Amino acid sequence: xxxxxxxxxxxxxxxxxxxxxxxxxxxxxxxxxxxxxxxxxxxxxxxxxxxxxxxxxxxxxxxxxxxxxxxxxxxxxxxxxxxxxxxxxxxxxxxxxxxxxxxxxxxxxxxxxxxxxxxxxxxxxxxxxxxxxxxxxxxxxxxxxxxxxxxxxxxxxxxxxxxxxxxxxxxxxxxxxxxxxxxxxxxxxxxxxxxxxxxxxxxxxxxxxxxxxxxxxxxxxxxxxxxxxxxxxxxxxxxxxxxxxxxxxxxxxxxxxxxxxxxxxxxxxxxxxxxxxxxxxxxxxxxxxxxxxxxxxxxxxxxxxxxxxxxxxxxxxxxxxxxxxxxxxxxxxxxxxxxx
Amino acid sequence: xxxxxxxxxxxxxxxxxxxxxxxxxxxxxxxxxxxxxxxxxxxxxxxxxxxxxxxxxxxxxxxxxxxxxxxxxxxxxxxxxxxxxxxxxxxxxxxxxxxxxxxxxxxxxxxxxxxxxxxxxxxxxxxxxxxxxxxxxxxxxxxxxxxxxxxxxxxxxxxxxxxxxxxxxxxxxxxxxxxxxxxxxxxxxxxxxxxxxxxxxxxxxxxxxxxxxxxxxxxxxxxxxxxxxxxxxxxxxxxxxxxxxxxxxxxxxxxxx
Numbered sequence: 001x002x003x004x005x006x007x008x009x010x011x012x013x014x015x016x017x018x019x020x021x022x023x024x025x026x027x028x029x030x031x032x033x034x035x036x037x038x039x040x041x042x043x044x045x046x047x048x049x050x051x052x053x054x055x056x057x058x059x060x061x062x063x064x065x066x067x068x069x070x071x072x073x074x075x076x077x078x079x080x081x082x083x084x085x086x087x088x089x090x091x092x093x094x095x096x097x098x099x100x101x102x103x104x105x106x107x108x109x110x111x112x113x114x115x116x117x118x119x120x121x122x123x124x125x126x127x128x129x130x131x132x133x134x135x136x137x138x139x140x141x142x143x144x145x146x147x148x149x150x151x152x153x154x155x156x157x158x159x160x161x162x163x164x165x166x167x168x169x170x171x172x173x174x175x176x177x178x179x180x181x182x183x184x185x186x187x188x189x190x191x192x193x194x195x196x197x198x199x200x201x202x203x204x205x206x207x208x209x210x211x212x213x214x215x216x217x218x219x220x221x222x223x224x225x226x227x228x229x230x231x232x233x234x235x236x237x238x239x240x241x242x243x244x245x246x247x248x249x250x251x252x253x254x255x256x257x258x259x260x261x262x263x264x265x266x267x268x269x270x271x272x273x274x275x276x277x278x279x280x281x282x283x284x285x286x287x288x289x290x291x292x293x294x295x296x297x298x299x300x301x302x303x304x305x306x307x308x309x310x311x312x313x314x315x316x317x318x319x320x321x322x323x324x325x326x327x328x329x330x331x332x333x334x335x336x337x338x339x340x
Numbered sequence: 341x342x343x344x345x346x347x348x349x350x351x352x353x354x355x356x357x358x359x360x361x362x363x364x365x366x367x368x369x370x371x372x373x374x375x376x377x378x379x380x381x382x383x384x385x386x387x388x389x390x391x392x393x394x395x396x397x398x399x400x401x402x403x404x405x406x407x408x409x410x411x412x413x414x415x416x417x418x419x420x421x422x423x424x425x426x427x428x429x430x431x432x433x434x435x436x437x438x439x440x441x442x443x444x445x446x447x448x449x450x451x452x453x454x455x456x457x458x459x460x461x462x463x464x465x466x467x468x469x470x471x472x473x474x475x476x477x478x479x480x481x482x483x484x485x486x487x488x489x490x491x492x493x494x495x496x497x498x499x500x501x502x503x504x505x506x507x508x509x510x511x512x513x514x515x516x517x518x519x520x521x522x523x524x525x526x527x528x529x530x531x532x533x534x535x536x537x538x539x540x541x542x543x544x545x546x547x548x549x550x551x552x553x554x555x556x557x558x559x560x561x562x563x564x565x566x567x568x569x570x571x572x573x574x575x576x577x578x579x580x581x582x583x584x585x586x587x588x589x590x591x592x593x594x595x596x597x
Binding site: 043052056059094099104330331 | 374380580
């Protein structure tokens with residue numbers, strides 16, 4: 001086998017148009033992200049049709065930039081990795097169709113990648129020593145999964161959200177206290193000025209599965225609190241609401257994750273996904289993992305947000321296992337982790 | 341000149357390669373599978389069958405809209421990816437001009453209609469003009485009969501109520517041929533309310549065909565109407581629902597002031 005494997009990776013599952021060139025799964029030669037956040041902010045969330053239209057407008061420029069920043073041409077590559085699910089179907093189809101066409105025109109092998117597998121694999125980029133098995137919490141606007149990474153590309157989901165994803169709860173609460181979209185970074189920032197113990201918001205447990213999450217009750221509790229304040233004519237301390245809400249989310253994420261790490265007997269734990277860039281969340285995990293003697297891994301914020309470098313990292317391990325996709329690769333909006 | 345034509349704007353997925361007035365191959369399906377599953381495998385099949393070296397293409401002609409938003413993007417992303425990888429320009433063929441070109445040369449007006457939902461059709465009105473071919477007037481008696489026909493836009497493609505379309509056709513007062521997937525939806529309305537003589541095109545010419553996109557693509561390519569793969573994007577003719585609703589809300593509040 002050739003020594004180095006260099007992949008072009010494409011990601012368009014939601015509102016970031018992204019392309020990257022990644023060497024051997026761990027060395028990022030370029031990582032270009034065209035973020036549409038500003039475009040969707042005025043709608044208070046991602047509008048699928050607008051996202052899809054922006055993807056088709058930007059995708060070639062983003063790919064070209066990724067190649068040029070990496071100093072590579074298509075001829076230098078070994079394959080193309082692309083996110084084919086889960087996500088918004090119209091958005092996914094842009095990346096999938098583009099990747100297939102480039103694969104067809106160049107003869108480069110095509111590898112369809114699961115978006116969450118990408119998020120998990122983002123941890124390999126900066127943590128050269130990290131290898132499976134480990135436990136990973138994936139938390140973003142669309143996903144909240146507690147996953148055992150048994151091997152590269154082999155996952156067991158042990159916990160998931162029963163209702164809202166963690167990031168979704170952040171967005172909804174942010175909207176309720178007038179912070180706007182996207183909620184995560186805004187709540188994170190405002191929380192620094194507030195008292196996390198000011199308001200006792202509930203920490204939901206799911207009876208049937210100790211590792212599952214539920215955030216809709218917490219979200220309702222925040223909305224009820226805001227309503228009650230309004231009825232009583234009390235002024236709301238938004239920083240306290242933000243800090244107390246955020247603490248409630250983090251407490252649940254930390255407790256469930258650590259419970260899983262201990263119960264399954266692991267000593268390595270990683271976080272991934274957009275919510276993983278939340279500074280208080282990182283701090284909470286850092287402290288808890290240090291206390292428990294668990295090695296804690298996390299990607300830099302740029303690899304937490306949706307990006308293509310993580311797809312290139314995941315793509316590498318699928319590539320060396322011999323996984324290939326056909327020209328009939330379709331977008332699968334509800335793709336399950338570990339399924340093909 | 342060798343042109344690859346692609347159309348996935350509607351129910352049909354279609355790919356074709358034309359070279360200097362010869363259709364080397366065309367593959368069209370109208371089946372329940374999504375374009376994402378059919379389009380590229382069909383192109384792969386066609387490529388093998390006609391032993392196509394993709395590097396010899398001069399351009400990629402894409403049915404550029406209007407149509408199904410998702411269908412258009414599958415075609416466009418495919419064309420953009422091919423253009424990027426092969427370093428070839430794209431020719432944007434308006435979907436309805438491509439449809440009209442199926443009926444090349446007919447003396448009636450050609451009116452493709454595509455179901456655009458929300459009680460509208462994507463449509464346009466076209467005719468074929470005729471003039472003597474270059475040099476024919478001065479040359480010998482036989483050659484003087486050769487004519488060149490060209491597609492002319494009578495009404496540019498747009499989204500409109502089918503009844504408004506029928507009124508436009510009535511004003512034009514000429515025979516008309518309808519085609520496109522809108523026929524199945526609006527056949528009875530047309531039969532009841534069309535005031536000019538009309539007919540419906542048969543199966544082999546009533547739906548999108550990449551052969552027509554490639555053939556018309558050749559004409560436009562020769563006229564220099566090309567775009568780069570990077571700048572190409574579909575012509576939706578419609579804003580997204582979210583944008584429309586936002587504009588309506590904006591209008592409402594402005595009216596309220």
